[in-house]
Amino acid sequence: MDVAAYMAELGQQARAASREIARSSTAIRNQALLATAEALDEARTALADANRKDLENGRENGLDSAMLDRLELTPERIDTMIEGLRQVAALPDPIGVITDMTYRPSGIQVGKMRVPLGVIGIIYESRPNVTVEAASLCLKSGNATILRGGSEAIHSNQAIAGCLRQGLAEAGLPETAVQVVKTTDRAAVGELITMPDYVDVIVPRGGKGLIERISRDARVPVIKHLDGVCHVYIDSHADPEKALNIAVNAKTHRYGTCNTMETLLVDQEIAEDMLPLLAEQFRAKGVELRGCERTVKVLKGITEATEEDWHAEYLAPVLAVRVVDGLDAAIAHINHYSSQHTDSIVTENYTRARRFLTEVDSSSVMINASTRFADGFEYGLGAEIGISTDKIHARGPVGLEGLTSQKYVVFGDGHVRA
């Protein structure tokens, strides 16, 4: 197979389809989403068969149990995909919204209209349900999509792709509006990220290694987040109860998510009082603490943190703890070590809260709230395709609006420039 030619063909088809999708009505796009949900519901047996093939191959190829778990399409996961499609159909359509309409002294009226980006390339690993999640958000926001899932999920993804094609066809939209790459040849990824004529943006979802490789080699913009090294800073003016609740929730609500706290900073003024209370709670939850020199003096017996710990995204019941000399030191630590994902201050002090909000340069900055709130659903975006730690285009949780752009619209009445 000539992978370059195949990918170029997908690209051309996607570009052509993107124009049709862009001018389709909200109702038609919603119809396609709902028809896909129906198609998935009717294809449960076929989906299970395809998934079984992937699981068998996976076991033969020695995939570990975590990967096999992510790969599995249980009936409940199919339910979730179907429900997800219905939820996306119910979201407000961002496309065509005109804002900031003003009259200019020249007499022209100028505003901004929200429009699709065009063609979005999605690159992801084992979980086949991403195929539906990502495709539905792109379709709702008027974009065409080329999806490149993991080779271990190829049969499941192709079965899902069939349902998406059926849904598009039933709504009278081009089936090429959502294309799932058929080859497992790795060269397909290299092609997908270097076709600026056919692909407007790449959204990679997966491990840090995958995302770093894609960012390095891509010739089109990439919406990504690399890691989530999130902080909570307990200020000397913090309400102790709020501090305890937030620290425990930010770390222990879920260990494997990118918005989980990985480093806790404590103001030295209150360290002697707060650290034992915190340690007691974390011990009860089975969280291992790694402390700075000053922390270790208060919490005898815990491991001393190394430089590596301040950079670590544990995604596990491990927490780095550092005592800092007040707000300036906390902000300096965060702006140096944070992955610019989510950082929170606990304080009752108005001025310190304001300074933290202004000076911490992260995609979500919080006051007296758990970092676990950094999420498209919690923020009211309805759904998210990922969380961006970039500053360009989309920052923080990326929902439908992050998959759109705005063009200027100008209304005149024969106006010419003087």
Next chain:
Amino acid sequence: MDVAAYMAELGQQARAASREIARSSTAIRNQALLATAEALDEARTALADANRKDLENGRENGLDSAMLDRLELTPERIDTMIEGLRQVAALPDPIGVITDMTYRPSGIQVGKMRVPLGVIGIIYESRPNVTVEAASLCLKSGNATILRGGSEAIHSNQAIAGCLRQGLAEAGLPETAVQVVKTTDRAAVGELITMPDYVDVIVPRGGKGLIERISRDARVPVIKHLDGVCHVYIDSHADPEKALNIAVNAKTHRYGTCNTMETLLVDQEIAEDMLPLLAEQFRAKGVELRGCERTVKVLKGITEATEEDWHAEYLAPVLAVRVVDGLDAAIAHINHYSSQHTDSIVTENYTRARRFLTEVDSSSVMINASTRFADGFEYGLGAEIGISTDKIHARGPVGLEGLTSQKYVVFGDGHVRA
């Protein structure tokens, strides 16, 4: 000189300065802008001397008269730089603005705060006044800047850089917030566009060749526009007088600007009536017409256009003219040949106007207005650093807001995720 080490040093200094600039108040940044204006006013002799050196070197090196003209810092151009600084100081500050603040069912309050991008790299050619224009917009929007001007303007740019440093120092801001690259070694550009740790975005200003090279090699996002192949489509339901005025203005108001019309599309239903009227006006203005087969049948004696003409950005008194079979053909032509800069329809038909607005995929789409309006000042942005034909991050004229990002801010009261 070790260019890589030198550029890395500039980058580190810019990153450090960007944090100070980001948390500086509006008043302080405005003070720096106004102090720079004063410094330029007082340095007129030094500026003229430095500029004379550049002009002499330029003449020795055989620069053509157009380049020498762009290079020259006349007293009027210095006035314009000073006036520009004062205008930018008077613009509203985009930084810190919080929008879309809502309460979520969880009880947290979520909004977006506008923040600087960080460090902006500007790469430009001969015109030294760009140094002040670009630096002032970056400074106003809370960003640090590294500027790399053309080697032919090195003395002028360094003299201007001295005034900027003076202005920053007088306001108590770090002088490294605006750094003009001192070496004329071309390797400096290569370094500047591949330092993602120190530079957040690159804005190239100059010829298409320069911008293509930078886009190809950059490892950081680039806000750019490559060319302006702008269209006016005269629909069969156009008001003939408006059509004539708009077509003439869009082409002849200025020939060398990116928002100048380069191709005129005329609905076949009215071609026989409109083309002679148009031709008469263009002939009077000395504009050469190049027509499609059908145009040539009506306007006997004009040159027949080739495929190249539909792609051409003439920047000259030359216009390609094509007769099309109505709206669909016009939109198809534009979406194929347009550089997605600015395209305008002239029509009195409501439905066709709405379709053109929705289906033409350009950064500015206009109804009954001259393409020449596509401009930051005309749109009310106050100033522009360029016009983006990309869809990611900034599209169309880029003002202060295009040099910013938004972060999520979350206000809680001890809230944790359930």
